[in-house]
Amino acid sequence: MRVFAVAEHKFGELNPVSVELLNLANMVKGDGTSEAVVVGGEAHAFSGSLASRADRVWVIGGDQLEYYNPESYADVLLQFFEREPPDLVLLGNTSQGGELAPLLAVKLHCPVVTDVVGVFAGRGEITVSRYIYQGKLMVDLRVSRLPCVLTVRQGVFKEGVELSGKITELNLAPSKPPRRRFSRLIEPEKGEVDISKADAIVAVGRGATSSLQLAERLAGILGGAVAGSRPVIDSGLLSKDRQVGISGKTVKPKVYLALGISGAFQHVVGMRDSELIIAVNKDPQAPIFSVAHYGVVADVQEILPKLLSEAEERRSRKK
Ligand SMILES: Cc1cc2nc3c(=O)[nH]c(=O)nc-3n(C[C@H](O)[C@H](O)[C@H](O)COP(=O)(O)OP(=O)(O)OC[C@H]3O[C@@H](n4cnc5c(N)ncnc54)[C@H](O)[C@@H]3O)c2cc1C
Known part of the structure; x- marks a missing residue:
């Protein structure tokens, strides 16, 4: 399987879930590949850390990708997946992942499963585990048709193997200007005690x-x-x-x-x-x-x- 992990970063910091996605990708890829895709103005800054956990890293940069924008990011990711067809696309179960996953799934004409805590790969299909009823029950869902998009719960796949993947830089531009634009980031007030x-x-x-x-x-x-x-x-x-x-x-x-x-x-x-x-x-x-x-x-x-x-x-x- 070709398993792609869409890395997440914000203002110079890589979200650790990106590495966890690669850990999962390595667990389920079988004789396929684990590949990181990182989009954004400063995406190249994370290629090294991603390459240490992936068979391959794709860095998608470009003038119009400086700040996270779901429309532009989904647009270039879809252009990318047209060139490099995925079997599985993994995103963090974060606000960013939750926003991008359905946008990708709709255009890839494939299912999406959110907040996944386990994945088992079979022949041309996968079984994913997630909690339901606010965590009271866990279910296994069989996804019999690939590709599939998953958002993965943070903190579950912390352990993984070391690799040294090949890094490829790509310049892609969104096919149309986004309707929304980034204006500023408002951080929640930090409490005095963590x-x-x-x-x-x-x-x-x-x-x-x-x-x-x-x-x-x-x-x-x-x-x-x-x-x-x-x-x-x-x-x-x-x-x-x-x-x-x-x-x-x-x-x-x-x-x-x-x-x-x-x-x-x-x-x-x-x-x-x-x-x-x-x-x-x-x-x-x-x-x-x-x-x-x-x-x-x-x-x-x-x-x-x-x-x-x-x-x-x-x-x-x-x-
Ligand atoms: C989607 C969702 C998300 C949620 N997220 C969270 C979350 O992040 N964190 C969270 O905490 N809850 C969360 N909840 C709520 C959760 O379900 C419980 O309602 C909540 O944890 C109960 O809080 P509590 O134990 O303080 O109160 P209660 O359930 O009312 O319990 C109070 C306890 O205090 C005991 N008690 C009463 N008086 C005394 C006394 N004088 N001395 C000793 N013991 C006494 C009682 O015997 C009782 O066991 C969430 C619920 C939902 C639906």
């Missing part, structure tokens, strides 16, 4: 909202950060960049203290790889206990002040 880098997280759920201040003090003593489940963020008690879970951040601290959090799947996917998980919940049946290393069945309002005074005492003993 919870994904914290070693200790004190996470507050709906059952512990009244203890937020104590949780903040405890996080301070532990040298960590306070985070929250979605209802806590939605209620405005913590900013969005503190949300842990499927629609928030994925964290992997040394200690994750879950206070009054039920342990819904959407929360757990964002914290289950923490080194040590301690959960406090007054409901002994709360699902959070099935991922916690230590569970305390108690009222947060009773236990947190005790925990805090113990931590304060230990800190003052250390001084």
Whole structure:
């Protein structure tokens, strides 16, 4: 199979998903090839890193491709795929990938499957795995006709083989001027703390909202950060960049203290790889206990002040 990974980059930085796509391409290509395609004004800057994971790298540059534009990018990618017909086209399951994938699939007259977490190649067909019902079930879908376009979930295919692919530069221009043009990039405001880098997280759920201040003090003593489940963020008690879970951040601290959090799947996917998980919940049946290393069945309002005074005492003993 000829498997093409459409690399993604923004303002001089290659999105790591590009390499993950190549890792997947190498896994499924069989006796075919893994090929990276990178489009854009500064595309050549990434050819080296892509070549270390691909059999071949295609760099598509040109005056009119300086900034990402879905219409122009899809246009030149389609011109390219006319010359180099793909069996499989992989894109990141990102906003950019989500925008380009259907545009490509429609014009290539082929199916598109989004947010893929597994691909198994057969003879002239593939089987892809993805979650449905907000992650509650996983399904395997057989795609019996190739080519096919897939958007691939980030962080799944991190490991891969080293290669040294041939780099080819191409100059292509969009066949017509795009209706949209890039004006400026507005980045979301950065919070003062990046919870994904914290070693200790004190996470507050709906059952512990009244203890937020104590949780903040405890996080301070532990040298960590306070985070929250979605209802806590939605209620405005913590900013969005503190949300842990499927629609928030994925964290992997040394200690994750879950206070009054039920342990819904959407929360757990964002914290289950923490080194040590301690959960406090007054409901002994709360699902959070099935991922916690230590569970305390108690009222947060009773236990947190005790925990805090113990931590304060230990800190003052250390001084
Ligand atoms: C598309 C989608 C995306 C989502 N994304 C996310 C996400 O990224 N992150 C996320 O967190 N959620 C997300 N959710 C929401 C998720 O399904 C849950 O609703 C949410 O995680 C529940 O938050 P919670 O555990 O704080 O609240 P609840 O489910 O209400 O649980 C509160 C818990 O606190 C306990 N409790 C109550 N009082 C006390 C007390 N005094 N002491 C001790 N325990 C107490 C209760 O027993 C209960 O277990 C998403 C949902 C959808 C549909």
